[in-house]
Amino acid sequence: MNKIKSIDDLRKMKKDLEFGMNIREKSNSPESLVQIRVAMATCGIASGAREVMNAMIEKIEKDKIPAVVTQGGCMGYCYAEPTVEVKVPGKDPVVFGYVSPKVAVEILEKYVLNGELIEGIIPTNYQSINQ
Amino acid sequence: MASYKMHLLVCGGTGCRASESAKIVEELSVEIKRVGLENDAQVLTTGCFGFCEKGPIVKVVPDNTFYTQVKPGDCKEIIEEHILKGRKVKRLLYEDPTTKEHIEDSKHMQFYQKQIRIALRNCGFIDPENIDEYIARDGYSALAKVLGEYTPQQTIDIIKKSGLRGRGGGGFPTGLKWEIASKNKADQKYVVCNADEGDPGAFMDRSILEGDPHSIIEAMAICGYSIGATKGIIYIRAEYPLAISRLKVAGRQCRAYGLLGKDIMGTGFDFELELRYGAGAFVCGEETALIRSMEGFRGEPTVKPPFPAEKGYMGKPTNVNNVETFANVPAIILKGADWFSSIGTEKSKGTKVFALAGKINNVGLIEVPMGITLREVIYEIGGGIKGGKKFKAVQTGGPSGGCLTEKHLDVPIDYDNLIAAGSMMGSGGMIVMDEDDCMVAVAKFYLEFTVEESCGKCAPCRVGNKRLHENLEKICNGRGTTEDVEYLKNLGKVIKDTALCGLGQTSPNPVLSTIEHFYDEYLAHVTERRCPAGQCKALKLYTIIADKCTGCTACVRACPVAAITGEKRQPHVIDAEKCIRCGACFDKCKFSAIHVQ
Amino acid sequence: MGAFKIQECHLKSIAEICTYYKNDPGDLIKILYSVQKELGFLPEDVQREVARILKISVARVYGVVSFYSFFTMTPKGKYPISVCMGTACYVRGAEKIVDELKEQLKIKVGGVTEDGKFSLDCLRCVGACGLAPVMLIGEKVYGRLEPSLIKDILDSYE
């Protein structure tokens, strides 16, 4: 371990370290974040849900998007797997189907950051995060 | 650090460790590896989550899944179902005692909803043995801020302005205490952390030390800078091996990072830390006794003045604060005095940690804003009385405190209101009692403790508490008179008025407050020879209801003193003279034929 | 168990512990703590030796030993049992647990069984109030106890 030789050292160190705590910090106040739930049931995993989730998490971390990704069970849209539910604070949740890693990034860039709707939304009138 | 997508936080507090939480950590790690998710999910041991009733706890973030009473055997299912497939293991989720619903997310548990976690901010959140996690959560930033931006006096002013008061019992303003110590000139001063927690039923200090040891070290260094001390000593109960070991680990990490020692962070400030062990004497929670003990003597309190701030450890100015008080300090420095003083009541700022225990559904450690009512604590956070029984009283302040009743349920809890109600904050034990608890016996229990723990130095405490206890025993044994109750009152007042230290001055509180609030119950004992709660053995009368007795003789066989006689298949009788009121017959009877009065 | 005779090896470890604490009487409690950890208890001769090394009176050492409940002058059982007597445990029936243990072991609180296997003590809150009532056997915590469970727990120590 290296000595912390100055107050700036500590600040720098904190910057480097806070990254690892991110998901815990985010879990502390999920209601103020964009909550993204990736369906991770067997069918989802089989259709590549894990890759989708990884892609989203990487993007969120890279661009410091105020969003938190959790995994969920089967949402009942097995025909459209992988599915991703996105809840932007103050808005109704939206479910996207047939999400590939590429689409996942697009969801973040367009829908989450800019509020643009993109293709692939599954119409729902029930079941949302934390209901 | 690797980029994990999920963290599994396993409680490593004393309570949960007693239920094999270490084994759970191991199993979870094995299972994660087995399903190949070791790069996605990380298992961590944290400090206490506070929800000890249902331990061991495993919390999964970021989705805040809160698994309770997890056994090592459950780990496989958690990993395979939840971590791999995203399906929460429903049977392990917390079940709301009223709605019987499984709650998926800790954010929705009533237990946590009214809590504000300042002192416990890192407990159950970070790995206490990893300084990096502490630093990542702004750890040592408060120290850096103080060293870099404030003079000692400015630091003291912030603490003064925040309104923080000592959390160990008396509620003395912390900033003022620091200021007094800072003004006494000496070649050496000391900062002491009082971690000799001893109230039976209070364990917040231990939880903080186990769950967030660095916050205490940081706060002590801040205090050291403020008052001009370069040495810190943590006086900790030897019976807290886990807390001791976590503190030792934390100390080593700090030294390696240069956060303890010479020239901390290049600011020229030196601070060293040492541990001293308390060896089992409650009175050592009193600061002058604590100092005697640290010096290697019997832990007897000394007369004040001189106060420790003038002449403390080794005759040098010494500032003593308790663990919870210190735990608030870094947060106050970082977020400001105004933030802190915006929480709480007019004269009691911030939050208080309570150890909620007794006849309540959610036993555990809670941190709530000052000014919350007992009703909110007991019925919302605590989930109500166990077994649907009737609430009777809540004891706060441990052996120094008193009992609060139904009529106090809506009183906002703060230092002054508790004192006005005949109790005190104490270190924050909160023991809930129901209709089955005899208040005379409760007073006796506390006095037994005080008699055991009295140091013996001053006469009122040494002899007086003994006499209080003897009187209570007499009343519980059905031999008391109304004069005895009056004697208890006078003696209690005199002990409060004359005892040497805080222990003695508050020791009669459990008696006086129960006499005040439950006078009828005392009267029932002394005039009717009856214990309304049915707890006092000597006042119980066991009889057999002839109509219900089938003459099965199960009670005859259970009775250790052969007090029950009767023909087989005929109603039996209990000889009250011989009966020792052990209750064995009551437990054995399948026909509810034993009547207890 | 015969009277304790202090051995060469004991003297050595006492001396080492004292040296570690620089023979400072201010560290008396830590020294006694370490010595007790090493020997299990603090018999007379051990206290005399500590006093001799630290150049303080035996009376002072004994005054300290007899003040703190953590120190003991009698050896504990092979499996020391401590029942928590914190309030949470008390209201949830710790007394019954003690009674049961006394009954099972046929010893009083503070006693050691004849075969030296178990000793029984009460202690202040261990802080596992969620598991009340609680007892410790050695360092192992047993929670949510009921008198009926005691026998099996004791039987598991062979």
Place this chain on the structure above:
Amino acid sequence: MEKIQVTIDNKVVEVAKGTTIYKAAKDNGIDIPTLCYLNLDHLKIENRPGGCRVCVVEVEGRRNLAPSCSTECSDGMVIRTHNVRVLNARKTVLELILSDHPKECLICSSSGNCDLQKLSQKLGIREIHAVENAEMSTYRKDFSPALRRDMDKCIMCRRCETICNDIQTVGALSAVNRGFMSVVAPAFEQDLVDSPCTFCGQCVAVCPTGALTPFDDTSKIIRALADPQKTVIVQTAPAVRAALGEEFGLQPGTLVTGKMVAALRQLGFDKVFDTDFAADLTIMEEGTELLNRLTKFLSGDKSVKLPLLTSCCPAWVNFFEEFYQDMLDVPSTARSPQQMFGSIAKNYFAELLKIKREDLVVVSIMPCLAKKFECQREEFATDGNPDVDFSISTRELASLIKSANIDFNSLEDEDFDRPLGESTGAGVIFGVTGGVIEAAVRTAYELYTGEKLTKIDFTELRGLEGIRMATVNFNGTQINIGIAHQLGNARKLLDGIRSGMYHFHAIEIMACPGGCIGGAGQPLHHGDSNIIKARFDAIYREDASKTIRKSHENPYIIKLYEEYLGKPMSEKAHHLLHTHYFKKDKN
């Protein structure tokens, strides 16, 4: 000094800043009772644990009552020492103490002398509220040759503990146990004889109850006096005459030498002798030893051990046998005056009377409890018959006189018997700190220089300071002298010698405050050090009134050497008047 104003019981008084309420009240005629607080100003002894809580008073604006012994006055403070709240509290606390105290005052040896009893009377305690059969804290009783410990009567004032540790640095006693069963005791609650106790008895001198009392030997004396077979002779130590009167209501400092002698005769002692005679003898031996060592030392003999330490005080002997085992060859080998007297009596005087030593009973009246221990040491007995049979204290003598219906105050003065009753002023001052060394200097000076002293009073050696140092000019040779009283001061002096910080030729040490006048067998001072000061002055008055004031001029001493001993330090003298020391290991 800064003055502040306080109101005590409606009276406005001015006191110096830093004054305690207790003192402020006392200085203004209000005597607040206390059981634990003890302050002997002249001797720098203070015990202030704040434990008895009897001295509590009400201070306006304060939540609880304040212990007056340890609360300082502040400007404008309003104090009430006897309102209902205070009196109720004080009475209740006293009742509590009494509820854990045996009620055997009628037969307690401290009866009439007991602070607890007096306070109970003062507060008019007529009943003790407590449950019937309230538990009492009881302990094993401990009888040593010098003192008795009956700790059932202990009220935890901690005075004995303070004296034993802070003042005497013996460390035989400590508070032990906790709570209701806490008590002051030796390690492991063992007997005092198995502890490093020196039997100085200062714990007894300050005990406010009957917990620590002298071992009572009076019945043995009565039996010996009644035995027609026995010749019973008595010796009286110098300090006794300066204090005995106090037991009969006389002012402290009243000298009662003549009355004491008369009373002893009335009691039936066959001869009334004076330990002062033996003190003169001690000076002959010890002085000669000092001169011998000094002469050799000054002539460059490196094998000589200096300083010479006096050895009259038995508690001091016990102390160095326990704590300074590496220095056992430093103290003078001369026996104490009590033992020299015993030895001369049982040998020389028994021969004169032509009786067997077994038929001669030697009794000593001592201000001291350690003397009871000393006379039982094996080396001071021949074939099991001790040189001094019994040693009783000043207080025991007073009680003997009272029980014999002797009206002490109206007795005519009488004189000691000869030959062992003749003494000089040098013998008298053995009773105070600095006296032994002054007596030795008076003789040594004349023997060393061969000149007569022009000024007999060595005032530079006198005083009540705990440690004193002086240089005496022996005709050009500077003799450095150290004096200490109270064993803690002795320890400081000795440690200084051991470390090479001090260089003395001779040192006098006495265990008790002020020397023997403050001995534990003396009438109790009840915390008033003025009494000790008065005795101190009385001893020097007695010295000044003597015609012969140098030991070597005592005609009976000269005669004793001529007829019996030969020269000081002769073989016979060595055999009868010197001793050797043992290593003890009680700590």
